[in-house]
Amino acid sequence: xxxxxxxxxxxxxxxxxxxxxxxxxxxxxxxxxxxxxxxxxxxxxxxxxxxxxxxxxxxxxxxxxxxxxxxxxxxxxxxxxxxxxxxxxxxxxxxxxxxxxxxxxxxxxxxxxxxxxxxxxxxxxxxxxxxxxxxxxxxxxxxxxxxxxxxxxxxxxxxxxxxxxxxxxxxxxxxxxxxxxxxxxxxxxxxxxxxxxxxxxxxxxxxxxxxxxxxxxxxxxxxxxxxxxxxxxxxxxxxxxxxxxxxxxxxxxxxxxxxxxxxxxxxxxxxxxxxxxxxxxxxxxxxxxxxxxxxxxxxxxxxxxxxxxxxxxxxxxxxxxxxxxxxxxxxxxxxxxxxxxxxxxxxxxxxxxxxxxxxxxx
Amino acid sequence: xxxxxxxxxxxxxxxxxxxxxxxxxxxxxxxxxxxxxxxxxxxxxxxxxxxxxxxxxxxxxxxxxxxxxxxxxxxxxxxxxxxxxxxxxxxxxxxxxxxxxxxxxxxxxxxxxxxxxxxxxxxxxxxxxxxxxxxxxxxxxxxxxxxxxxxxxxxxxxxxxxxxxxxxxxxxxxxxxxxxxxxxxxxxxxxxxxxxxxxxxxxxxxxxxxxxxxxxxxxxxxxxxxxxxxxxxxxxxxxxxxxxxxxxxxxxxxxxxxxxxxxxxxxxxxxxxxxxxxxxxxxxxxxxxxxxxxxxxxxxxxxxxxxxxxxxxxxxxxxxxxxxxxxxxxxxxxxxxxxxxxxxxxxxxxxxxxxxxxxxxxxxxxxxxxxxxxxxxxxxxxxxxxxxxxxxxxxxxxxxxxxxxxxxxxxxxxxxxxxxxxxxxxxxxxxxxxxxxxxxxxxxxxxxxxxxxxxxxxxxxxxxxxxxxxxxxxxxxxxxxxxxxxxxxxxxxxxxxxxxxx
Numbered sequence: 001x002x003x004x005x006x007x008x009x010x011x012x013x014x015x016x017x018x019x020x021x022x023x024x025x026x027x028x029x030x031x032x033x034x035x036x037x038x039x040x041x042x043x044x045x046x047x048x049x050x051x052x053x054x055x056x057x058x059x060x061x062x063x064x065x066x067x068x069x070x071x072x073x074x075x076x077x078x079x080x081x082x083x084x085x086x087x088x089x090x091x092x093x094x095x096x097x098x099x100x101x102x103x104x105x106x107x108x109x110x111x112x113x114x115x116x117x118x119x120x121x122x123x124x125x126x127x128x129x130x131x132x133x134x135x136x137x138x139x140x141x142x143x144x145x146x147x148x149x150x151x152x153x154x155x156x157x158x159x160x161x162x163x164x165x166x167x168x169x170x171x172x173x174x175x176x177x178x179x180x181x182x183x184x185x186x187x188x189x190x191x192x193x194x195x196x197x198x199x200x201x202x203x204x205x206x207x208x209x210x211x212x213x214x215x216x217x218x219x220x221x222x223x224x225x226x227x228x229x230x231x232x233x234x235x236x237x238x239x240x241x242x243x244x245x246x247x248x249x250x251x252x253x254x255x256x257x258x259x260x261x262x263x264x265x266x267x268x269x270x271x272x273x274x275x276x277x278x279x280x281x282x283x284x285x286x287x288x289x290x291x292x293x294x295x296x297x298x299x300x301x302x303x304x305x306x307x308x309x310x311x312x313x314x315x316x317x318x319x320x321x322x323x324x325x326x327x328x329x330x331x332x333x334x335x336x337x338x339x340x341x342x343x344x345x346x347x348x349x350x351x352x353x354x355x356x357x358x359x360x361x362x
Numbered sequence: 363x364x365x366x367x368x369x370x371x372x373x374x375x376x377x378x379x380x381x382x383x384x385x386x387x388x389x390x391x392x393x394x395x396x397x398x399x400x401x402x403x404x405x406x407x408x409x410x411x412x413x414x415x416x417x418x419x420x421x422x423x424x425x426x427x428x429x430x431x432x433x434x435x436x437x438x439x440x441x442x443x444x445x446x447x448x449x450x451x452x453x454x455x456x457x458x459x460x461x462x463x464x465x466x467x468x469x470x471x472x473x474x475x476x477x478x479x480x481x482x483x484x485x486x487x488x489x490x491x492x493x494x495x496x497x498x499x500x501x502x503x504x505x506x507x508x509x510x511x512x513x514x515x516x517x518x519x520x521x522x523x524x525x526x527x528x529x530x531x532x533x534x535x536x537x538x539x540x541x542x543x544x545x546x547x548x549x550x551x552x553x554x555x556x557x558x559x560x561x562x563x564x565x566x567x568x569x570x571x572x573x574x575x576x577x578x579x580x581x582x583x584x585x586x587x588x589x590x591x592x593x594x595x596x597x598x599x600x601x602x603x604x605x606x607x608x609x610x611x612x613x614x615x616x617x618x619x620x621x622x623x624x625x626x627x628x629x630x631x632x633x634x635x636x637x638x639x640x641x642x643x644x645x646x647x648x649x650x651x652x653x654x655x656x657x658x659x660x661x662x663x664x665x666x667x668x669x670x671x672x673x674x675x676x677x678x679x680x681x682x683x684x685x686x687x688x689x690x691x692x693x694x695x696x697x698x699x700x701x702x703x704x705x706x707x708x709x710x711x712x713x714x715x716x717x718x719x720x721x722x723x724x725x726x727x728x729x730x731x732x733x734x735x736x737x738x739x740x741x742x743x744x745x746x747x748x749x750x751x752x753x754x755x756x757x758x759x760x761x762x763x764x765x766x767x768x769x770x771x772x773x774x775x776x777x778x779x780x781x782x783x784x785x786x787x788x789x790x791x792x793x794x795x796x797x798x799x800x801x802x803x804x805x806x807x808x809x810x811x812x813x814x815x816x817x818x819x820x821x822x823x824x825x826x827x828x829x830x831x832x833x834x835x836x837x838x839x840x841x842x843x844x845x846x847x848x849x850x851x852x853x854x855x856x857x858x859x860x861x862x863x864x
Contacts, residue, residue, distance in 0.1 A: 040795030041826075041833030048793040095839055095851055097792070123837050126853055129756030137756065142837045142855070172835055174857035175759050185857055187835075221835060233834055299793075316796050347794035348841055350851050 042263070044168075044214060044235035046121050046144055050280075050298065051101055053089060053340035053355040057324025058282030059296025061257035063242030064198065064209035068359045070105045071117035074209050074242075075150035075162030076198040078105040078113025082361075083336070089357020094346040096125040099355070113152040113162070120145055126173060138182050140173035148194075157203065164194040168219060168235070187219035187233060209242040238263055255284040257296075276303035282322065290328035297321055299347065318347040329358075336361035476540045479559065483538055483546055537585040542597050549586040554601065569599070574624035578607045587640060596620060598661070600628075600640065615646060617661055629659055641702040647712065649700050656700075656714075702726070748848035750814075751777040753840065757855040758825050772824040773854055775800070777842055779808045779815040784845035789823055789838050789854070797827050797838060803845070825856050 052069045055062030062073045068087035070077030084106035091099035098121070105115040126140040145168075152162030171186040196211040217235035240261040247254045258281040282296020298320040305313035324342030337360040343352045476483040481493050541547040546557040547569075554569040571580040581604040588597040599618040603625065604611060615629040615638050629638065629648060637649040646659045700714050712726040753773045775787055787800035800823050806815045823840070826832055835856055843849045 040789075040791035040793065040797035041831070041838070042791070043834035043836075045791040045793045045795065045834070045836065048795075095853070123853070126756075126837070126855065128752055128852065129855065130752055130754055131757070132755045134754060140855070170836070172837075172857045173757060173855055175757060185835075299795075301795075318794070318796070348790060348839070348851070350841075 042236040043219070043233045044217065047146070047214070047235070048238075048261075048278075048299075049093075049099075049121070051091075051099070051119060052087070053324055053342040053357050054284075054294070054326065054359075055257075056091075056344055056353075056355050057294035057296060057322050057340070057342035058255075058257045058280075058284060059259075059322055060280040060298035060320065061242060061259035061282050061296060063196075063211050063240045063259045064244035064257065065207040065242075068105070068357075069101070069103045069117060070113075070152075070162075071103060071115035071148040071150040071164050072101075072119070074196040074198060074211050075115065075148075075164035075194055076152045076160045076196040076209070077162070078115040078150060079107060079111060079152035079154040079160045079162065080198065081105055081107045081113060085359060085361050087357055087359035089340070089355060091353060091355040093353040094348075094351040096123045097353075098122060098124060101357075111154040113150075113154070113160075115148070115150040115152070115162075115164070117148040117150075118146070119148075129173070131175070137173075140182060140184075141171075142173070143169075143171040145169040150194075150196075152196075158200045160198045162196045162198075164196070166192045166194060166214075166217070168192065168217060170219060185221055187221040189217050189219045189235070192217035192235065205246050207244045209240075209244070211240045211242075213238050213240070236263055249285055250287070253286040255286070257282055257284075276301050278302070280320075284326075290330065292326040294324040294326070294342070295322065298344070320347050320353075321345045324355075333360070476538055476546055478540060478544070478546070536583060537587065539587040541588055541599075547586050547588065547599065549583045549601070551582040551584075554583060554586050554599075569618060570623050572624045573605070574619065574622060574626040578605045578612075578627065580625070581605050581611065584613070600646075600661075601625065602638065615648075615659075628661055637700050639700040639702050641710070641712075647700055647702060649714065748783075748842060748844045748846070748850050749778045751775065751842050751850040751852055753823075753852055753854045756853070757857055758823075759857045772822045774816060774818055774822040775840060775842060775852075776814055776816050777821075777850065779806055779844060779846075783808075785815070785821075786843045787821060787823075787840060788843075789840045791833070792837055792839075794839070797833055798823055799828060800840075823854070 050056045050060035050062065051072050052062065052066075054067055055069075055073065062069075064074070066073035066077050068085055070081075084104070086102075086104050088102035089099075090101070091097075093099070099119065101117070101119040103115065103117040105113065107113045121144045123142040126142060129137040129140060131137055147167040148164050150162050150164035152160055154160045166189070168189040169186065170188075171184050173182055174185045175182065193215045194211060194213045195215070197209065199208045200206070201208055214235040214237045217237075219233040219235070221233060238261050240259055242257065242259045244258075245256045247256060259279070261278045261280070263276055263278075278298075279300040279302060280296065280298035282294060282298070284292050284294045286292045300319045301317075303313075305316070322342055322344035324340065326341075327339045329337040329339055337358065339356065339358055341354075341356045343354050346353050481495050483493055536549050536551060538546055538548045541556055544559050546559070548555045548557060553566050553571065555564050555566045556568060557564050571583075573580055584602040584604060586599065586601040588599055601616050601618065602613065603616050604613045605627075606612070612630070614627050616625040617628050618625050629646065639647045641647055641658070646661070648657045648659060700712070702710055702712050710726055712723045714721045752775075754776050755773055758771075758773050777785075779785070783806060784803045785806045786802050786804075788796055789798040789800060791797050801817075801820055804817070804820065806817065808815065833856055838854045838856055840852050840854060841849060842852075
C-alpha cells in the first residue's frame with residue numbers, strides 16, 4: 001500500500017501541501033510583534049509532555065492516529081478499534097519527574113467507542129527545599145492525577161469524532177499558616193472537556209486528526225494563599241492538528257507522524273502576545289515484522305522570536321529529540337502484545353527521559 | 363606523575379604510568395571543586411608535591427604503593443598519601459593557614475614544597491617555613507621553623523621597602539626548594555637562605571645578591587630553585603629575579619656562581635608572561651605567552667663565567683614553533699604552568715597547564731632538535747566551579763514568617779563559584795519550557811570560604827514569566843550555568859496566589 005502511494009505523485013503533492021499547511025498555520029498563529037521567549041509557566045504545563053513510549057519516540061506526535069491512550073491523544077480513536085486495548089507504562093524523567101499511566105479503550109458495536117485513561121505525573125522527590133531561614137524543609141512531593149473518559153462515534157468510513165471528560169488534580173507543598181512548617185495545598189477540576197476528530201483521508205494510509213484540549217479547565221486552589229485568598233487556575237487550551245501517513249522505505253512500511261500544537265489563551269482561538277505553536281514529528285520504520293524503530297523531534301516552537309529575534313530564538317531552541325523501538329512479545333505473550341520503549345532528551349540537557357509501556361489487544 | 367595547578371583552582375594529577383592514564387582528573391580527597399593552590403613538586407624519585415585547597419593540605423608522593431607508615435594506599439586514590447583538614451587539626455592559629463587580612467592565598471609561598479628525610483617543608487609568606495611530618499597526627503606533625511607574624515624571618519637592609527611586585531612584606535618567604543640532600547634553600551624578596559636540617563640553622567652569607575653584570579642592578583628575588591639533575595657536586599642554584607637596567611624594571615632567570623659569588627643573567631625575561639621550568643641537562647623550558655611558543659635554553663656556562671647577555675635558545679624559535687603548533691594546544695591560550703618531569707637518562711614528560719586543560723608530551727629530551735615533540739590533551743579543566751546551589755526560599759508563597767512578617771515575594775538563587783565566571787540563570791516549567799531568563803551571562807565573583815557568589819539584587823525570581831505574568835502554581839526548575847562550563851539544576855515550588863498586575 002505504501003509503495004503504491006509513493007508511486008502516485010498526487011498524494012505526494014497532497015502530503016506536502018498538508019504539511020505546509022500545518023507549518024503555515026503554526027506560523028500564522030505565532031504573533032510577530034512581541035518577543036515570545038520565556039512563554040513557559042502557563043497553567044497545565046505538565047500536560048504538555050507526551051504520554052506513551054510510542055508517541056514519545058515519534059517526537060510526541062500522536063494526535064492523528066494514536067495506537068494507544070486514545071483518550072489522551074485523540075478521543076475519536078476508540079471508535080475505530082477492532083479489538084479492545086489495554087496499555088500501561090511508566091516514565092522516568094530527569095530532575096526527579098515521573099509518570100505512571102494506563103488506559104483501556106474498547107468499541108461498543110457498531111459505531112461507538114469508549115476510552116478510559118489515568119495518569120500520575122509528578123515529582124515525588126522534592127528533597128532540597130529550604131525555608132527563608134535556610135532550614136532544610138522535610139522531603140515533599142508534587143502530585144498530579146488526571147482521569148479521562150472519552151466517547152467516540154464512527155460517523156462515516158472516513159470520519160470519527162469524540163469527546164473526553166477530564167478530571168484534574170494537583171497537590172503542592174506549601175508553608176503552614178504562619179510561614180513555617182510544611183503542608184500541602186491541592187486543587188481539583190472536574191469540568192473540562194477535550195474534543196477530537198479523526199479523518200481518514202486514505203483509509204489505512206493517511207489519517208488526519210484535530211484535538212481541542214482543556215476546554216473549561218479551572219482549578220480552585222484551596223488554601224494556596226495563606227492570607228485567605230483562593231486561587232483559580234485556568235489551564236491553557238490547545239488545538240492540535242495532526243497527520244499520520246503510512247509510506248514505505250526500503251520496501252518496508254514507514255509511518256510518519258506530524259503534530260502542530262497551537263496554544264490558545266483566554267479561552268479563545270485568538271492568540272495573544274505569548275502565543276506560539278509547537279511542531280512535533282517522528283517516523284517509525286517497520287523494518288522487521290516484530291521490531292520497529294522510531295525517531296522523532298518534538299516541541300519545535302514557532303513563535304515571534306523566529307521573525308523578530310532569531311538570535312534569541314536560536315539560543316532558546318530546545319526541542320526534544322527522541323528514539324525508541326517496539327517489540328512484539330508474541331513469543332512470550334499474546335500475539336498482539338507489544339513492548340514499547342522511548343528515550344528522549346529533556347530539552348535542558350540534564351539527561352534522558354525514558355518511557356516504556358506494554359500494550360495489548362484482546 | 364605530575365601535578366600542575368592551572369587557572370588557580372584546578373589540580374591536575376596525571377598518572378606515573380608512561381601512558382599517563384592513571385589518576386587523570388583526580389582531585390584531592392574530600393575537596394571537590396578544589397579552590398586552592400599547588401604548593402610544590404620536588405622533581406626527583408619519588409616525586410612528591412603538596413597542594414592546598416578548601417582547608418585541606420594534601421601531600422602526594424609517587425610512585426608509591428604504600429604510605430610512609432607502611433599502610434597500603436587507598437587503591438581508589440593510589441597517589442594520595444596524606445591529607446589534613448587543617449581547620450579540624452587545630453593548627454590554624456599556629457601557622458596561620460586561615461585567611462588573614464591579606465587573604466588566604468598568600469598564606470603560602472608559590473613555590474616550592476620540598477620533601478626531605480620524612481618531612482615535607484613548605485613556606486608561608488607570613489608564617490615562615492613549616493616542617494610537616496605526616497606520620498604524626500594532628501598538630502604534632504607541624505613544626506614552624508620560623509613561625510609568627512610579623513615575620514621573624516631574618517631580614518636585611520638590601521631592600522626593606524615593599525616592592526609593588528611583591529606585596530607589602532618584602533621579607534616574606536617567596537620560595538623554598540631542596541638544596542642537596544640535607545638542606546633547603548629559601549628566599550625572601552631580598553635574600554636567599556640555606557637551611558641545614560641537621561643543625562636546624564639558617565645561613566644567608568653564602569649567597570649574595572651581587573650581579574656579574576655591572577649594567578644591571580639587583581632589585582628583588584622572586585623564586586629560587588636548584589637543578590637537581592645536573593649531576594654536579596654542588597647544586598646549581600637558579601633564581602627568577604627582578605632587576606633594573608637603565609632605570610627600567612625587568613625580570614629574568616639568573617644562575618648563581620659560587621666561585622665569583624655573583625648572579626649572571628641566563629634568560630632575559632623582559633616579557634613578564636614568560637613561564638620558566640627547569641629541565642634536565644641544565645636546560646630550561648620557557649613558555650612565551652605572548653607569542654604562544656616554547657623555547658628551550660641550556661645553561662652551558664661554566665662556574666665563574668661572567669657573561670651576562672641572554673643565551674641563545676638551545677633550539678631556535680622556528681623549530682619550537684613547529685613543535686608547539688600542534689593542534690592539540692590551539693592558540694590563543696592562557697598558560698598557567700609548565701613542568702618537566704624526568705623519567706630516566708634525562709628524558710621525561712613535558713606538561714603544560716593551560717586555561718583549557720593539561721597537555722603532556724612523551725619522552726621529551728631537552729635540546730634534541732630532531733625531537734618531534736607532540737602534545738596531547740590529558741585532562742580538561744576540572745569542574746566544580748559551581749557549587750551549593752539552591753533557591754531561598756524553595757517555596758514561593760505569600761506566607762508569613764515566624765515573626766509575623768511577610769515572606770519575600772521572590773526567591774534568591776544561592777550559589778558558590780570557586781573562580782570568577784559569568785553566570786546565566788534560567789527558570790523552566792514542568793515541560794522544560796523557558797519561563798524566565800533571570801540573568802544572562804552576568805559576571806560574578808568567586809566566593810570566599812564562607813561567602814557566596816550570589817548577587818542578591820539580581821539573582822532572584824519573583825514568580826513571573828518573561829512576559830511579566832505570574833506563573834501558574836506548580837513545580838519549576840532552574841538552571842544555573844557558569845561560563846566555566848559547570849551547570850546546576852534545582853527546583854522551586856510556586857505556591858503563590860499572586861495578583862496579576864494587569
